[in-house]
Amino acid sequence: MLSPLSRVLLSLLTLPLAFLANGAFAATPNVLIFTATTGFRHDSIPVAVEALQQQAERANVNWTHTEDSSHFNDGALEAYDGVVFLSASGEVFNDQQKAAFQSWLNKGGNFVGIHSATDCLLKTDFYRREIGAYFDYHPDIQEASVNVIDPGHPSTDHLPRPWIVRDEWYNFKSDPRDVGAVVILSADENSYEDNGPRNPAQGTPHPTAWFQERGAGVEEGQTAGRSFYTSLGHLNETWQDETFMTHVLGGLSWALQSNTTRAFNASGVVGAIGDPSDTTASGDSTSQTESETETSLTEVANPSSDTTTTDDGAESSAAHSTVSAAVGLFTILNALHLVHREL
Numbered sequence: 544m545l546s547p548l549s550r551v552l553l554s555l556l557t558l559p560l561a562f563l564a565n566g567a568f569a570a571t572p573n574v575l576i577f578t579a580t581t582g583f584r585h586d587s588i589p590v591a592v593e594a595l596q597q598q599a600e601r602a603n604v605n606w607t608h609t610e611d612s613s614h615f616n617d618g619a620l621e622a623y624d625g626v627v628f629l630s631a632s633g634e635v636f637n638d639q640q641k642a643a644f645q646s647w648l649n650k651g652g653n654f655v656g657i658h659s660a661t662d663c664l665l666k667t668d669f670y671r672r673e674i675g676a677y678f679d680y681h682p683d684i685q686e687a688s689v690n691v692i693d694p695g696h697p698s699t700d701h702l703p704r705p706w707i708v709r710d711e712w713y714n715f716k717s718d719p720r721d722v723g724a725v726v727i728l729s730a731d732e733n734s735y736e737d738n739g740p741r742n743p744a745q746g747t748p749h750p751t752a753w754f755q756e757r758g759a760g761v762e763e764g765q766t767a768g769r770s771f772y773t774s775l776g777h778l779n780e781t782w783q784d785e786t787f788m789t790h791v792l793g794g795l796s797w798a799l800q801s802n803t804t805r806a807f808n809a810s811g812v813v814g815a816i817g818d819p820s821d822t823t824a825s826g827d828s829t830s831q832t833e834s835e836t837e838t839s840l841t842e843v844a845n846p847s848s849d850t851t852t853t854d855d856g857a858e859s860s861a862a863h864s865t866v867s868a869a870v871g872l873f874t875i876l877n878a879l880h881l882v883h884r885e886l
């Protein structure tokens with residue numbers, strides 16, 4: 544029989560134990576939408592950003608949107624679990640910004656590229672590897688049939704087979720499979736007109752969307768996050784299409800589930816910092832009611848808003864998490880000792 548004191552102590556134990564068993568500080572992942580363009584500018588960018596914002600709850604992410612390349616610095620990037628290059632184009636980074644992005648990828652950051660993101664940073668090899676391949680050319684916009692090569696992926700498991708889509712049918716300069724990507728969607732080349740010349744280097748079947756379990760932009764020996772790319776998304780109307788939105792959000796949530804970042808992993812070094820008092824496992828999408836109400840879209844327009852106070856806040860919050868975990872463990876060990884004596 545347990546003494547009353549033991550029973551009280553045992554009941555006190557269940558809270559910290561539940562917390563430790565989950566092994567994660569629940570947090571809503573922070574995701575940066577980057578839409579800078581120095582090359583072609585898609586007029587669907589505002590529609591796309593708005594569409595993603597409207598899906599914040601369903602995607603369970605805290606979006607930040609910027610066109611400001613200076614946001615790519617170590618301090619600001621540290622807050623993000625994922626970065627989405629949404630129809631970005633051209634040479635959007637200087638060397639410092641490239642280095643900061645590379646460093647974030649090395650820390651397990653997860654990447655999503657959409658549409659003309661393959662026509663971006665054309666002289667930056669780690670970026671080519673991270674996204675998988677560079678855009679070559681496209682024929683006129685038209686309807687085509689898309690074959691679902693892998694229906695087992697969260698970005699494709701809902702798609703009709705075949706999926707009939709009106710969009711631009713991108714050709715690529717190389718085969719994303721060369722850097723380890725798995726092609727999951729393929730435009731059926733017999734279903735639309737392309738007078739070419741097609742570069743055979745892009746491989747077959749025709750790559751249209753793909754993923755990388757380890758984003759290949761990572762440097763040797765560093766922590767790789769995941770990478771997902773879809774070449775679709777040219778038109779405004781595409782961003783109002785439920786099937787397409789599920790495709791994009793499925794790719795994003797799959798990328799975040801690499802679990803290499805803070806929202807999903809207490810040892811992560813980039814990403815959102817969880818609340819140690821919240822014992823909800825962040826990977827469990829069925830119990831997100833609290834965080835759902837907090838999701839929103841932050842616009843970053845002013846470069847000077849990336850202040851070091853954000854970094855200090857992040858660090859002290861991380862230290863707080865560590866201290867809380869240590870205190871929790873100490874409480875458990877101490878209580879176990881007391882229980883043992885009482886028994």
Ligand SMILES: *[C@@H]1O[C@H](CO)[C@@H](O)[C@H](O)[C@H]1NC(C)=O
Nearest residue numbers: 586587588589590778779780
């Ligand atoms: C797409 O939407 C944007 C923003 O509402 C608008 O300016 C643009 O004209 C639209 N493009 C087309 C082709 O309708």
Ligand SMILES: *[C@@H]1O[C@H](CO)[C@@H](O)[C@H](O)[C@H]1NC(C)=O
Nearest residue numbers: 571573605607622815837841
């Ligand atoms: C959302 O992300 C921004 C970073 O861009 C951060 O400042 C803010 O605190 C986050 N909001 C929540 C509710 O986590």
Ligand SMILES: *[C@@H]1O[C@H](CO)[C@@H](O)[C@H](O)[C@H]1NC(C)=O
Nearest residue numbers: 651766802803808810811812
């Ligand atoms: C947690 O994150 C660290 C740092 O990114 C990584 O090394 C580790 O593999 C991650 N753990 C899991 C379970 O993914």
Ligand SMILES: *[C@@H]1O[C@H](CO)[C@@H](O)[C@H](O)[C@H]1NC(C)=O
Nearest residue numbers: 800801802807824825826827
């Ligand atoms: C990440 O964590 C979730 C929830 O625990 C799990 O379902 C998923 O398989 C994990 N992903 C990886 C790559 O281990």
